[in-house]
Amino acid sequence: MLFSVAPNEDAGAWRAMTTGVAAGPLPAARKETFCSSCQARAKGMCAALAEAELSGLSAISRSRVLASGLPVIREGEHADAVYTVTSGMLKLFKMLPDGRQQITGFASAGDMIGLSYGDSFAYTAETITAATVCRFPRNGLSTMMARHPHLQGRLLAMTSIELTAAQDQILLLGCKNAAERIGSFLLALARRAEGTAGDPQPTVFLPMQKTDMSAYLGLRPETLSRQFRKLEDAGLIERVAADRIRLLDPDALSDMAGRVA
Amino acid sequence: MLFSVAPNEDAGAWRAMTTGVAAGPLPAARKETFCSSCQARAKGMCAALAEAELSGLSAISRSRVLASGLPVIREGEHADAVYTVTSGMLKLFKMLPDGRQQITGFASAGDMIGLSYGDSFAYTAETITAATVCRFPRNGLSTMMARHPHLQGRLLAMTSIELTAAQDQILLLGCKNAAERIGSFLLALARRAEGTAGDPQPTVFLPMQKTDMSAYLGLRPETLSRQFRKLEDAGLIERVAADRIRLLDPDALSDMAGRVA
DNA sequence: ATCAACAATTGATCTGAATCACTGTTTGTG
């Protein structure tokens, strides 16, 4: 049953994903499908259900291990399922006909992708690290929601949180200059990261490429690079590694970022 | 009972609103409170309930008539209620400490404001025309949602739609230039307006000030003014009145806007 | 280990939109 192609699945898209699997050994993926041992068990929508209710989710879901750089859903395609990320990171983006692309967010363990009111996906989601995602056919999920109102409430809460994040991003893109955007982004990462609470000089992990980061912040990679140098020269940040930055003065950064997000 | 200040209401904010009422005669407002005769009966969250179920909403809601330029909710304030717009238009905006403000959206009949996961409002909502809003205390609404799962489902759908709109706005602010932003905005207005479906040269109504429009599009009023002139000179639009514009060539406008919202 | 392909950095230059300054036009008010 696991890894079988369900009748209403977009076989083409899934085939492409399966072909790309290189890193993740299949047995590991198989284990993921048992919700009770899932890394994201306590996060996202699954957190809404008691242990005993999980069997229903297990029954309708399928888990997949994906290599980096593979699409999970594509903007405009028929939305017959939603997905939960259980490990790794994805970028969510929209494109204009001429190729310009705007990253609307990053998704990691516990986050949901593909939930939309219409019948087609509003954005493309692509892995930017090796990742595991869990697929829930729409009709199966509807049944579950009808049976467990808690679940619907949880989805409403998650969607509201996402909406708030989107509005913060609108504020960032509409009002803030390059330095403020980067400051806001670093602080948001620090806030979301676990184990950095209370650390006066938190180190943030940047798994995405600079190119993706700039596409998220509405800047060009060159601008990002220059602004990072300025922040470094000003003694506000320190590059610990290529993908790791220590915030030397979060308060100053916060002031600069407009004390928001 | 109508217009009384409920115990958990922010009396200060409401007093301010009531003071400002000038246009709306009270009897008219009183009528609004009977949901069955509400202008927004078939829109927004109320559409989820059958006629017989409306009494529950009537019981917990209070309707108010507001003059233009008055706040309904304020960013950061304690969120103990949500509101539905039943007539008129509001602007929703967030501010930075230094005063820069970004309008995240406009709300009109059927739209909901103040729904958020946290315990404080994420944005300020202010009337930009005379308007009527309907107040639902949070706990009353929770009770209603528990009783009517349809209602919760409707809220989820509405929030998803709003999220999609927010992501479109992120694309607009992150990628598009001034002309494209205006084109997208005009087309979105034309699409939302009733009675313009199929009209090859729809006329759109712009109730908001140029200042608000520019704050929504992440531009300065001067830039907006110049771009409008260019669109006019290019024969794409025609100014029918100060607040009314006819789209002479929606297709060309659509191409220019990147064929997206 | 080598090399091709791609990502990141840095510099030089350009440009779209912001800013500044002023004028005309509404709007609301006593």
Add this chain to the structure above:
DNA sequence: CACAAACAGTGATTCAGATCAATTGTTGAT
């Protein structure tokens, strides 16, 4: 009705960030 205050339009100038161009890492495939 007059008049202040706010809004809208236009021109001149500036500037933040984009674009163009070149170099230097990094990565991953063979």
